[in-house]
Amino acid sequence: MPGRLEGKVIIVTGAASGLGQASARRMTEEGADVLLADINEAQGHAIAEELGPRAAFRRCDVTSEDDVASLVDDAVTRHGRLDCMFNNAGVVGASGPIDELRLDEFEFVTAVLLRSVFLGMKHAARVMKPVGAGVILSTTSIAGVQGGWGPHLYAGAKAGVVGLTRNVAAELSTHGIRVVAIGPGKIVTPMTISRVVDDPDDPEQMAEAFRKRTPLRGHHGLPEDVANAAVWLASDEAAFVSGTTVMVDGGLTSGSKEGVTTDQLASWARRSS
Template sequence: MSQRFEGRTALVTGAASGIGRASARRFHAEGASVVIADVQEDAGAAVVDELGDRAVFVRTDVSDESSVAAAVDAAVATFGRLDVLYANAGVMGALGPISKLRAEDIESTIAINLRGAIYSMKHAVRVMQPRGSGVILATASPAGLVGGVGPHVYSATKAGIIGLCQSVAAEIRPYGLRANAIVPGSILSQMTADISTGQVKDLDAASVALKDSDLLDRNGLPEDIAAAAAFLASDDAQFVTGSTFNVDAGYTHAPGDSPFARGEWAEPMGMYEGGRHS
């Protein structure tokens, strides 16, 4: 594998599992030192044990600004720099009808999904801007772009992530920094296993459950998002900022099955006024 990140440091929040773990693995495989930032201590330590050298775990609660600041400071203290911040930590959070949502669930969902991303960007920019280089990424969702496909508060926070990345990208561009949002489609992970089967660790059952909604010939995988993150964080994407990068098999912008190109429409024809065909 190429070593696009040799000598660089990446901090990934929510890196103990799913998309975050796959992204940390990908950055590390391409030469980066990585900070595994998560509240899941055992799972985070396991990722570090797997990766070995150039990896550390820092227990990080993204809803707590001091915890986020400490993770960024740990990255710099341990590896001397921070080049990539991937604000990936997130939860489904508050579920239910809008008329019945509980205040505590609303607050915690916003705190983790949106406020956590704001804190992460704030402290990453704090150490990146003086160096004049750095990349910020954040995980959004199709639910931030399309109504009716996610819980209400989750959808609001993911729409907020997109707006946040665009706004921050405009501010930091003059300083040599970039920011982009990643929109994963239906990805086989513990979160989607919990949603689809009620069993957070039953990925096999989740894979079967997700097949009905797959737009391509396989499930989306955390590694698909990791590949996009690695591209956006690399010098190959140095002209890409303020973007919303969809990695969703076309779910957001090409969800249909093109019915007018198959079946009775498999051969070309024209349909015009008054039932005239040609």
């Protein structure tokens, strides 16, 4: 039985670990040819080799226009087209009071989280517009749609991804290209684990810590949750989805609270006569 992404050509940035690695893995399982991109060459090559002939790795600094343009051209040279660009590479960056943050910290975080998305969109559009089809996905965050979920610079850049997604979708819809953002919540990744638990190598401590950080009982956020959303959005099953942010956050941005038990629910969730 053909996979949901059979025959599609996809680029995933930040693919050496975390959300990108999980997404690249699921996309190859669903039949796509995936070009993994990252600055971590050793890990990137290892993952691509593990995933088999449908996967290849290319080093890419997503803040460099030359690197991103070359990455897109490589996908087209290898496979004749690009069906989906997943702008996923990211960092958390500097934390601290707004009056103490430095300009160089701002420039670094926005380069990795926002300039990279702009470059990915620009060069994906360059090769998708003549074809009249394609999907551009980008990773934002709960911090990009609500305040208080992340450091100032991270939140600002992720909010920029949401706005850029809406605006670029409005343009590219006339070319048959869909543009969507994915908003992960508190997901267990190497980038987030060290900020949540004392011992990132203790699986029990990690699982318990993240279980307490989601309102959705019985499940904590995993990279595979984001990967499954990315697979669906890249597939023809999501053919009518564009210009929006799909939240994968266990309900956090719905206003639900973390770690609340059933008997602690607000009055509106209790039956009254």
